[in-house]
Amino acid sequence: MTTIKKLCLFAGASLIAFSTSAFAESTVRVTIAEYSKGTGPYFEEAAKAFEAANPDTKIQIEVVPWDNLQQKLTTDISAGANADLSIIGTRWLLDYVKEGIVAPLDEHITPDFKARFIDTFLSPSVMDGKVYGLPIAASARAMYYNKDIFAKAGVENPPATWADFKTAAEKIKALGGETYGFGLQGKEIETDVYFYYGMWSNGGEIVKDGKSGLDSQAAIDTAKLYKSFIDEGLTQPGVTSYSREDVQNLFKQGKVATVITAPFLSNQIKAEAPNLKYGVAPIPAGPSGDKGTYGVTDSIVLFENSKNKEAAWKFLDFLFTTEQRTKFDKVEGFLPVNAEEAKDPYFADNADLKVFTSLLPNARFAPVIPGWEDIAQTTSNAIQKIYLGQGDPEATLKEAAAKINETLK
Amino acid sequence: MQRATAPYILILPSFLLAAAIILWPLKEIVSLSLHDVNRFGMIRDFIGLEHFRVLFADPDFIAATWRTLVWTAAVVLGTLIVSVPIALILNEDFYGRGIARILIMLPWAISLTMTAIVWRWALNGESGMLNSALRGLGIIDTNIQWLAEASTAFPMQILIGILVSVPFTVTIFLGGLSSVPDDLYEAAATEGAGSWDQFRLITLPLLRPFINIAFVLNTIYVFNSFPIIWATTQGGPANSTDILVTYLYKVGFRIGRLGEAAAVSLIMFAILLIFTIIYVRLAMREAKA
Numbered sequence: 001m002t003t004i005k006k007l008c009l010f011a012g013a014s015l016i017a018f019s020t021s022a023f024a025e026s027t028v029r030v031t032i033a034e035y036s037k038g039t040g041p042y043f044e045e046a047a048k049a050f051e052a053a054n055p056d057t058k059i060q061i062e063v064v065p066w067d068n069l070q071q072k073l074t075t076d077i078s079a080g081a082n083a084d085l086s087i088i089g090t091r092w093l094l095d096y097v098k099e100g101i102v103a104p105l106d107e108h109i110t111p112d113f114k115a116r117f118i119d120t121f122l123s124p125s126v127m128d129g130k131v132y133g134l135p136i137a138a139s140a141r142a143m144y145y146n147k148d149i150f151a152k153a154g155v156e157n158p159p160a161t162w163a164d165f166k167t168a169a170e171k172i173k174a175l176g177g178e179t180y181g182f183g184l185q186g187k188e189i190e191t192d193v194y195f196y197y198g199m200w201s202n203g204g205e206i207v208k209d210g211k212s213g214l215d216s217q218a219a220i221d222t223a224k225l226y227k228s229f230i231d232e233g234l235t236q237p238g239v240t241s242y243s244r245e246d247v248q249n250l251f252k253q254g255k256v257a258t259v260i261t262a263p264f265l266s267n268q269i270k271a272e273a274p275n276l277k278y279g280v281a282p283i284p285a286g287p288s289g290d291k292g293t294y295g296v297t298d299s300i301v302l303f304e305n306s307k308n309k310e311a312a313w314k315f316l317d318f319l320f321t322t323e324q325r326t327k328f329d330k331v332e333g334f335l336p337v338n339a340e341e342a343k344d345p346y347f348a349d350n351a352d353l354k355v356f357t358s359l360l361p362n363a364r365f366a367p368v369i370p371g372w373e374d375i376a377q378t379t380s381n382a383i384q385k386i387y388l389g390q391g392d393p394e395a396t397l398k399e400a401a402a403k404i405n406e407t408l409k
Numbered sequence: 410m411q412r413a414t415a416p417y418i419l420i421l422p423s424f425l426l427a428a429a430i431i432l433w434p435l436k437e438i439v440s441l442s443l444h445d446v447n448r449f450g451m452i453r454d455f456i457g458l459e460h461f462r463v464l465f466a467d468p469d470f471i472a473a474t475w476r477t478l479v480w481t482a483a484v485v486l487g488t489l490i491v492s493v494p495i496a497l498i499l500n501e502d503f504y505g506r507g508i509a510r511i512l513i514m515l516p517w518a519i520s521l522t523m524t525a526i527v528w529r530w531a532l533n534g535e536s537g538m539l540n541s542a543l544r545g546l547g548i549i550d551t552n553i554q555w556l557a558e559a560s561t562a563f564p565m566q567i568l569i570g571i572l573v574s575v576p577f578t579v580t581i582f583l584g585g586l587s588s589v590p591d592d593l594y595e596a597a598a599t600e601g602a603g604s605w606d607q608f609r610l611i612t613l614p615l616l617r618p619f620i621n622i623a624f625v626l627n628t629i630y631v632f633n634s635f636p637i638i639w640a641t642t643q644g645g646p647a648n649s650t651d652i653l654v655t656y657l658y659k660v661g662f663r664i665g666r667l668g669e670a671a672a673v674s675l676i677m678f679a680i681l682l683i684f685t686i687i688y689v690r691l692a693m694r695e696a697k698a
Contacts, residue, residue, distance in 0.1 A: 070662055070663065070665075071662040074448060074449060074450065074661075074662060074665065074667070075450075077449040077450070078449050078450025078451070078667075079450075095448055095665070099447055099448075099449055099451070101449060178535070186557075186646065187556075187642075187643075187645060187646065188643055188645070236534075236535060237534060237552065237554055237557075238534045238552075238554020238556075238557030238558075239557070240554075240556075240557045240558065240645070240646040241532075241533070241534055241554050241555065241556035241557035241562075241642075241646075242534075246533065249536070250535060250536075253535075253536065255535055255536075371664070373663050373664050373665065374664045374665075377659070377663065377664060380645075380647075381645075381646075381647040381648060382647075384645060384646035384647040385646075385647045387646075388557070388558060388646060388647070390647070
């Protein structure tokens, strides 16, 4: 019965498609992922400003929660009812490019336009030498630590290596009470990424030479390391019931001393726990000094079947002016993608953001491979089993790697 | 107009409507399940039953199927067992009955997803209401991580399922009880029947059709119920609380294998259809007898 309901949605969506094509030629529909409460209002305001300057074009913003974005796009595209522009995760882009669903933007991109971007963030959206998307949101990951808890436990500096980190976590445990050193995510989106942080420090890679890196020694060592944190009571109990947001909340409540996450946590702390004394530090390094962080961009793409490509491009051009980018990244707490924007004192003098930008040279972006979500799911399932103690780390990871290699073929 | 054709012509509009919203999607789903489909629903080569073969080779799918049956049976039977006494009590005339009825019905007014999200917070291991209540009462002294493992998460999900199904079921039973004439009880009482006998020999048989309808409708709702499991665990950790709908959602919209997702939904459709047919048969046989 649920399926039937979904199919009715298909039918409904196609009806909407017919009705919108009857509108004036210059209506540009834009699907926006909701990053925070501020996302919708920002885009509505930007649309108004754009319409004021371009009276012949109407911008229609559709805000979708992140969790439903993939589902909405799939249904819309299969019914031919998709918008002209949409935000998508850059890690999904390959699937879209392969099916010829998104249009390359090169004919519109002038050298001047390209020069606006910080190259690190534009390059993930480039495939086969063509630009298929523009980085609408960029972020990286670093370790937030609670200065008060560290001071109480007698830990002076944020840990430079995983070994230091474990010692620090042991000292925090020795304080007694319900405070834990390592806030470890074990549930829902990016459970796999939380594991990769350690894996990269140990010198591992998600995919190497077309094969999964989950069966590498680095991955096995990381699994054992994380499991030892869990078994020795250095993480919050029951890690598999904590999503990223849940661990961030524990951090805000002062129940975990560290959490590895994106810059937007700074904005949240400012609003929700202004008295929390925290610092931002790089993710600890591995025994041979390897380091890594996760770099993420979301892209805004132009659909191949759009009938208003010119008008849509104009809107894109407008969104990526320094003024608009500065406004948006301030609202969301993302990293600046625009070189001029990065010079704005808000970003240039922000101690937290400086740490994030300093990590970018070591940032790993999601590899350009088909079936990223599939691989993420297999990885998350495997490490959840390990965290729960339901599988031997080595055997479980090898099994997952074999499954991923099938997907990669 | 001939008498024999008139009924068919009169039925035609509703038949066409039903066909448009049921048969057409069904045809589309069948076609999706038999073809290679890309993640945007574009149909490629015909591949026969390949999607079904892949599904039956997936241990997660098999586990989700069994779990769906356990989930449905536990929630439906649990709901019936809880609802009958509640309905009997609410049918008595007592001071404050109006308020008691409202309290029982109240969860119905809240969207299922919201109830589930509230429970997700309540079941949070470190800051959840349930743990702090149990600790306050001195029942436990360390927090229980309810949603960390299937062994605690799944029973809690079943309890939430029962909780949200009770209002609907109680409403049906109250309607049934109000149709039982009081003089039957009076007559039974004069003949010397105790309250247990009255319940067993009068209330239950007369309530039977209402229990039947509650059973069927609840089975269909619960079998297809998505929000409780999705909002609390998303079928995790490691697929250990997945039922068929959450499995379907992951395969279809997360991973983008729409062909396999279509096959799952056909299998779900078949299970419910078989259940309904068996049930209707039994009910009709009873009605004849």
